[in-house]
Amino acid sequence: MSSPVALPGPTAAILIIGEEILSGKVEEENARFLVQELRGLGVQVRRIEVLPDIESEIASSVRTLSVRFDHIFTSGGVGPTHDDVTLPAVAGAFDMRLERRPELEALIQKALGAEMHERDLRMAEIPEGARLLYGDPPDPTRWPVVAVHNVFVLPGVPQIFRRKFDGLRSLLQAGPIFTRALYSREGEGPIAAVLDAVVAEFPGVTVGSYPRLDAPDHKVKITIDGRDLALVEQALARLCERLGPAVVRTG
Amino acid sequence: MSSPVALPGPTAAILIIGEEILSGKVEEENARFLVQELRGLGVQVRRIEVLPDIESEIASSVRTLSVRFDHIFTSGGVGPTHDDVTLPAVAGAFDMRLERRPELEALIQKALGAEMHERDLRMAEIPEGARLLYGDPPDPTRWPVVAVHNVFVLPGVPQIFRRKFDGLRSLLQAGPIFTRALYSREGEGPIAAVLDAVVAEFPGVTVGSYPRLDAPDHKVKITIDGRDLALVEQALARLCERLGPAVVRTG
Secondary structure: OOOOOOOOOOEEEEEEEOHHHHOOOOOOOHHHHHHHHHHHHOOEEEEEEEEOOOHHHHHHHHHHHHHHOOEEEEEOOOOOOOOOOHHHHHHHHOOOOEEEOHHHHHHHHHHHHHHOOHHHHHHHEEEOOOEEEOOOOOOOOOOOEEEEOOEEEEOOOHHHHHHHHHOOHHHHOOOOOEEEEEEEOOOHHHHHHHHHHHHHHOOOOEEEEEEOOOOOOOOEEEEEEEOOHHHHHHHHHHHHHHHHHHEEEEO | OOOOOOOOOOEEEEEEEOHHHHOOOOOOOHHHHHHHHHHHHOOEEEEEEEEOOOHHHHHHHHHHHHHHOOEEEEEOOOOOOOOOOHHHHHHHHOOOOEEEOHHHHHHHHHHHHHHOOHHHHHHHEEEOOOEEEOOOOOOOOOOOEEEEOOEEEEOOOHHHHHHHHHOOHHHHOOOOOEEEEEEEOOOHHHHHHHHHHHHHHOOOOEEEEEEOOOOOOOOEEEEEEEOOHHHHHHHHHHHHHHHHHHEEEEO
8 A cells, every 4th residue: 555655845844832722712724824835835744733832742742843844833832921831842842941032122122112021021032042033034123933943933823923924935935836636526446446556656746535525526536746747747647548437627 | 830731531632634634735624623522522632633644654643642632533544545544554553453344344335336346345444343333323324433442533524524423422521611711901911920820829720811913902812711610710700800900801
């Protein structure tokens, strides 16, 4: 049994930190956004984890994922309250200490002025030696993204998450991933052997098979992904040739 | 720094198996559904993972999660094609072999009749000794949920996923989880010390703090969850008393 594997090129994992997602109080938006955006940049997301606000669990995931994937994105847990433990967790993952960074302290003081509380300064305490990414073009008057090794620490509030991610795009841009689809009027059972053969013949593409219950004209959608468009087209042509009358259309 | 921990009572983890989610081709629906439903049944979801269709990765997650949580739910990867590897992965997680179950073979034959392909029978190959759960009340003419130890193996197609989950509700029902909320006109910095104190005073509840950028009348929503309603109300009252004029309203 052959399994699809990752395409060549950069990979990513997403860590969503939030009791509010696990308890169903808030709908998850950031992983959903990131999956689409990273795909558009040519980066393959290979794992998503949603974790509670527990420092040791987050640290353990960061440590494990950071050696397996090229980029790790965390969402949430970066404010000043008791349930904000992401930055200490990332420090712990890499056996680093937290240090208060004067440039972040200054940004907090400027933003909050007389309303600043000592507690707000906790947000300026980040893993020692962390990189501060001020966007593209850099704007040192805005709050930066904290990056430690290959981990980008992003805030959980979706509006800010998206804005911060925008500043990372030029760092992440990779070659495109091409996708083609084929719609089959036969179910998965009758076409499975053909899929196996094409998967074996074209190791440079990944093939997905998705049964559909509610589509008017097909029972299965088959997708072919790859970084080499010619190869994707070749695999699609081979599938069409082998599946013959089962093919409703391609897309 | 105190972190919220799980409440007493049953816990769960959700494993979403699907390249189509990771590549952004399909929006994730099953974890979203399950989080709400399990919460309603009094079961706390403590972790969600979205994984690719790679047998060893799924097996590794199942093995790890099944000892940490009371219930594990998998979604997807149970059809007859090359990318359907969940049942072998669950077998591998527990060092079990797959065996073809005659009662499942009969259901497949009945459903597909002359259109059945040998390959469809792969769906009848499940970990040896797995339990077959036929719903409540049991209906042996419908496809059952395969359960191995504390792992429930569910299909990825959302309509079927939901129908199969319905048959598990009576097995999962636990005591209710109560939630109350408080809305603060102050930001997180000024109220963080009060939250710390209430978190320390009421270890039987969990307290969440969620900044809001777009709410007209408050800057932070605070939630208190617990299995003891009186304790949840006491913690809410203490927060109100300590936060005083910062409280916009409770809910």
